[in-house]
Amino acid sequence: MDTRVGTGKERAVNGHGETGGFCTTCVFGLQFVPHGIDRSLLDELQLVMRHVGPFRRGAVVFRAGEPLRALYAVRSGVLKTVYAGSAGREYIAGFHLPGEMVGLAAIHAGRFPCDAVAVDTAYLCRFEFRSLTALTARAPAMQEQLLRLLSRDIGSAILLAGDHSADERVAAFLIRLGRRFAARGCSASEFRLPMGRRDIANHLGLAPETVSRAFGRLQQQGWIRVRERSVSLLRADELLRLAGALLPA
Secondary structure (H helix, E strand, O other): OOOOOOOOOOOOOOOOOOOOOOOOOOHHHHHOHHHOOOHHHHHHHHHOEEEEEEEOOOOEEEOOOOEOOEEEEEEEOOEEEEEEOHHHOEEEEEEEOOOOEEOHHHOOOOEOOOEEEEOOOEEEEEEEHHHHHHHHHOOHHHHHHHHHHHHHHHHHHHHOOOOOOHHHHHHHHHHHHHHHHHOOOOOOOEEEOOOOHHHHHHHHOOOHHHHHHHHHHHHHOOOEEEEOOEEEEOOHHHHHHHHHHHOOO
8 A cells, every 4th residue: 555645746835944945954955055056046946846745654755666756855754765675575775864865866777766755754845856957957066965965875875784793883873863963953962763673673784682782782881871762872982982984984
């Protein structure tokens, strides 16, 4: 059953972001406005953007194999990108927070290689791809930023590959998540996990019970404190040391 919300019924959403300018969490507002992109181009960019949602938990924004017609930026809530694996198994490639782009991996082949699913209630900005491409062709700085965002997604996947312990993977996950929250003006050391342990385990290539034990060991060492989904990074220095090569320089 397709649980998509808003497909074919996209609409502007009032009360979530600014109608006369970019949302405070918008990836384009965060990345382009400070770099002095011509205001007229930014105005044109807003014309190819629509606010869509809500996408309730479990709702599908796009499915693997669908043609690329739009890219998305998360306004609020969280999405996960899910790839089909062998024997019917699924792999969560990443989680996308407010201000982050979703769908960039479809640019090469022109089709989405994965599903995008709401982790909790999400509101998005939808950018019509052909119009966005035509616009960025006139603004090299915009095009360059899209490439940076794409390379960051690829780099994140590479960092999770290789032979690393569960504690190393969990420490790196928490540090990176904290950094992403900090980039949006939130605390890097006190935050709520929007996703459950099962999804975290899938993303890290571990069993759920292994992730739970890793959280327990880090808490016993006094490096983190966990209360349900609320996490405090008490010793970020130790977590950084443990994460080692899993974190970018």
